[in-house]
Amino acid sequence: MQTTLEDQKKRLSKLQPLIALFVLCLIIGLLSDKFFTVSNFWNVLRQISVNICLSVGMTLVVLMAGIDLSVGSVLALCGAITAGLFKMGIELPSQNLYIGFTLLGASLAGVLTGALLGFFNGFVITRFKVPSFVATLAMLTVARGLTMLWTKGFPISGLGEQFAYMGTGWFLGVPVPVWISAAVVALAVFLSDNTKLGRYIYAIGGNENASLLSGININKVKIIVYTIAGALAAVGGLMVTSRLDSAQPNAGTGYELDSIAAVVIGGTSLSGGKGSIWGTVLGAIIIGVLNNGLVLLNVSPFWQQVVKGFVILLAVIIDKANSKNG
Amino acid sequence: MPLLEKKNNKTLPWLKYGIGSVVVMILAYNSVYFRELDEVKAEASGKFDAAAFAKTFLEKQLSPKLAIAPDIDDLTTLLSTDKNKAFDAYSHATAIGNIRYFLVKGQGVITQINENDLTIQTPKQQLTLAMEFIYGNALRDASGEFDITKFTKTADINNVSSELNKLIRASVVFPFRPKAKVGDTVQFAGAIALNKEHLNLTEIEVVPASLK
Numbered sequence: 001m002q003t004t005l006e007d008q009k010k011r012l013s014k015l016q017p018l019i020a021l022f023v024l025c026l027i028i029g030l031l032s033d034k035f036f037t038v039s040n041f042w043n044v045l046r047q048i049s050v051n052i053c054l055s056v057g058m059t060l061v062v063l064m065a066g067i068d069l070s071v072g073s074v075l076a077l078c079g080a081i082t083a084g085l086f087k088m089g090i091e092l093p094s095q096n097l098y099i100g101f102t103l104l105g106a107s108l109a110g111v112l113t114g115a116l117l118g119f120f121n122g123f124v125i126t127r128f129k130v131p132s133f134v135a136t137l138a139m140l141t142v143a144r145g146l147t148m149l150w151t152k153g154f155p156i157s158g159l160g161e162q163f164a165y166m167g168t169g170w171f172l173g174v175p176v177p178v179w180i181s182a183a184v185v186a187l188a189v190f191l192s193d194n195t196k197l198g199r200y201i202y203a204i205g206g207n208e209n210a211s212l213l214s215g216i217n218i219n220k221v222k223i224i225v226y227t228i229a230g231a232l233a234a235v236g237g238l239m240v241t242s243r244l245d246s247a248q249p250n251a252g253t254g255y256e257l258d259s260i261a262a263v264v265i266g267g268t269s270l271s272g273g274k275g276s277i278w279g280t281v282l283g284a285i286i287i288g289v290l291n292n293g294l295v296l297l298n299v300s301p302f303w304q305q306v307v308k309g310f311v312i313l314l315a316v317i318i319d320k321a322n323s324k325n326g
Numbered sequence: 327m328p329l330l331e332k333k334n335n336k337t338l339p340w341l342k343y344g345i346g347s348v349v350v351m352i353l354a355y356n357s358v359y360f361r362e363l364d365e366v367k368a369e370a371s372g373k374f375d376a377a378a379f380a381k382t383f384l385e386k387q388l389s390p391k392l393a394i395a396p397d398i399d400d401l402t403t404l405l406s407t408d409k410n411k412a413f414d415a416y417s418h419a420t421a422i423g424n425i426r427y428f429l430v431k432g433q434g435v436i437t438q439i440n441e442n443d444l445t446i447q448t449p450k451q452q453l454t455l456a457m458e459f460i461y462g463n464a465l466r467d468a469s470g471e472f473d474i475t476k477f478t479k480t481a482d483i484n485n486v487s488s489e490l491n492k493l494i495r496a497s498v499v500f501p502f503r504p505k506a507k508v509g510d511t512v513q514f515a516g517a518i519a520l521n522k523e524h525l526n527l528t529e530i531e532v533v534p535a536s537l538k
Contacts, residue, residue: 089366092363093363095363096362097361097362100358101357102357102358104357105356109357158484
């Protein structure tokens with residue numbers, strides 16, 4: 001009987017984000033007649049697509065008991081590099097050569113840049129034993145500075161309709177960013193639930209020493225995960241740049257906090273080893289719905305930040321309480 | 327059996343690297359292209375001149391349409407009685423959404439001179455005439471003469487608005503503003519932006535294209 005009660009408690013704690021989302025939707029729906037409309041539904045999904053990409057990468061990092069504070073800056077740099085290469089290419093005056101980039105080429109270069117920055121994060125964390133908080137905080141500044149250098153502080157705009165399709169287009173009645181984020185989620189779920197790498201990520205987060213003793217190449221796994229997080233931040237950067245038809249030097253500021261919030265609200269433990277991609281997706285939807293609801297209800301942007309902060313705090317407190325009980 | 331395993335282990339990486347190399351080559355082939363730098367620069371020097379386009383657009387397309395624009399008092403009366411008819415007959419926009427633009431003309435008395443605009447009283451309503459910040463796409467889009475499909479770059483489309491607004495600021499607003507006094511009668515023609523879904527006729531701002 002006791003076991004059944006325990007099981008029910010565990011199941012209920014797993015359902016908490018879903019219940020929170022349901023209650024949130026209900027409250028906003030009652031207060032605003034614009035909330036339950038088809039256009040607003042797609043609007044919310046389109047808005048959370050970028051955060052989902054960042055949060056999926058962040059989940060993998062947090063599952064290993066790490067953190068990546070650089071995702072917002074990496075997003076900006078990769079978006080700027082993609083936009084810059086696509087619009088201006090590379091000029092080699094000494095060779096009288098112009099290297100132009102197609103949309104595919106510029107996008108690949110952007111994602112590759114993100115992966116390289118992520119790889120660098122992982123390398124610094126594993127090789128020099130720098131705490132992930134510090135290493136990625138440093139990368140946050142480095143990437144932002146590189147973005148300013150690349151863009152000279154000015155937006156790179158006028159990228160054209162072909163480029164805009166990625167962020168504003170529709171495919172089979174669904175916005176393209178939603179397709180991209182869905183593909184990212186599907187790949188991440190497959191990676192975390194069905195591959196050796198996924199099991200290693202959970203094992204390292206659960207107990208790093210035990211994982212080391214059981215023969216897992218911890219450094220390799222960490223580098224791979226930070227590389228993936230960097231690449232996903234770059235995908236987010238492509239979507240933001242495409243949606244705005246412009247690479248803004250200050251794009252992505254504060255996005256790392258939204259992605260950490262989505263991860264925490266989704267039930268992934270900051271101490272690692274516990275959580276899921278699906279939970280994070282729910283967390284990102286909750287953050288998105290909350291943002292959307294506060295806008296629809298004409299809440300001041302300053303109050304929006306206060307409310308979001310308290311929601312994150314509440315999620316952590318509930319997570320702690322669940323950990324104690326279970 | 328171990329031999330077979332060994333053989334398989336050796337073959338598999340080659341196959342993997344082979345397929346990988348082909349994929350990388352296909353991606354690279356479709357990712358970059360090479361041209362002579364001189365040729366690219368020569369093309370760039372003949373790029374779209376938004377300022378010249380805006381000047382011609384104002385003179386040849388916008389001005390004739392302004393001459394036959396509806397009186398603002400008549401338009402707002404129609405908007406209050408039959409919103410859909412007014413929007414269908416007189417509004418234009420190049421983008422989707424609820425914001426649509428109208429060309430209008432009218433006459434009113436200046437009742438207040440503000441930092442960024444003038445308040446004027448027409449026979450039927452109070453309006454503001456923008457004086458400081460001439461921005462947005464109202465002038466470009468309101469005539470319905472601006473054909474977005476002729477442009478391949480979004481930046482060019484935006485630059486037309488920007489140059490048109492600059493032109494109006496320099497040639498219409500600046501000469502008029504220092505002479506404007508409370509009590510003066512002003513004849514204006516320009517554009518207004520209205521939200522079809524959330525129509526608000528109490529705070530109409532006219533972006534002027536002509537002031538007398």
